[in-house]
Amino acid sequence: MSGSSAARRTRPAASLSIGQVQLRLGAEFPDLTPSKLRFLEEQGLLNPDRTPAGYRKFTERDVERVRTILQLQRHHYLPLRVIGEYLEALDRGEQPKLPGAESAAPSRSILLGDELxxxxxxxxxxxxxxxxxxxxxxxxxxxxxxxxxxxxxxxxxxxxxxxxxxxxxxxLRAFRNSVQHELGLIEQVVSSLGRRNDAASRKRAETVATEVAEQLACVRRGLIQQGVADSGL
Incomplete structure (x- = not known):
């Protein structure tokens, strides 16, 4: 899912550290962390330059790429695989239809797989x-x-x-922030699997992500129920 070779040849000079990218986008995406940026790189959605010492350096184009990824996740609930395919098409100079955008006719759901x-x-x-x-x-x-x-x-x-x-x-706006935090936790778990880009690994990652999501939901329900009990309601 990395950018095309042509894109790399015209790549502008990189100057931003991973911390500076987080600061640049933090107001818009409060849950963005360096670990999430590293996770997006591991998944092939980002390809920052490296200094001789191994430190990541990001360009303004990289920053906009991160913003696009996070916006597609937040507003369209798209999996990284679909976002990666969309970005690859952009890298090839194509004009792909925005995933999750409005369309005239119903289609299969990209994320959930049921009728719309x-x-x-x-x-x-x-x-x-x-x-x-x-x-x-x-x-x-x-x-x-x-x-x-x-x-x-x-x-x-x-x-x-x-x-x-x-x-x-x-x-319920705070629930959105809570969900974004939980998604970050799920991404950390999935990234720790060291998964490869093959069908079996992707299936395993999806299974683990679903299991962790259910476990987090159980914790949330338990805390609410305990809070209700403690308050004597």
Whole structure:
């Protein structure tokens, strides 16, 4: 997933350290860490230069590449494999369709693999109002796209139930930050596997990522239940 040889020949001088990249993008992506940047490099999405001493040096083009990766993860919930394919097409000078962008016709979900539904069907199946959907989009609890998966339907249906309890999407913005933190933990676990770019290794990494996600969800539920019990509610 590294850049093309032509891109490398025209590569501008690198001047930013890994810490400086984190500082540059930290306000926009608070959960960005040096370990995550190293993880993206290990996955082949980044190819920073190295000093003779082995320190990474990033160009402004690298910084924009990191921003693109993080935006695709945050707003479109895309796996790194799909993001890598998109970046490779850009490196070849192509103009690929943005993964997860709105399209006129439904297709298979890139991430979840189930049939997509239109926004109208999303509202009908979840029982949500347009106002609630708009609030969920504004709070970044749902991505802005034309078609949605059944997981999105279930999420919006849950927001309907919470709304009846007086909990609105704006109250749940902190959940987004928590999810980003958990994704960082999952990426650390997956990167520790030292996986190779073969089908068996990718399958193993996906299995481990799913298991860790479920375990983190269990911890979160346990803490909430314990908190409720301790408060005497």
């Amino acid at each position: 539904v239109s926004r109208h069907q999303l509202l009908t199946q979840s029982g949500a109002s347009r106002e609630l959907l708009d609030q969920a989009l504004q709070a970044q609890l749902l991505p802005r796209q034309q078609h949605y998966t059944q997981a999105h339907v279930q999420l919006l249906a849950t927001l309907v139930l919470l709304e009846r309890r007086g909990i609105e999407p704006r109250h």
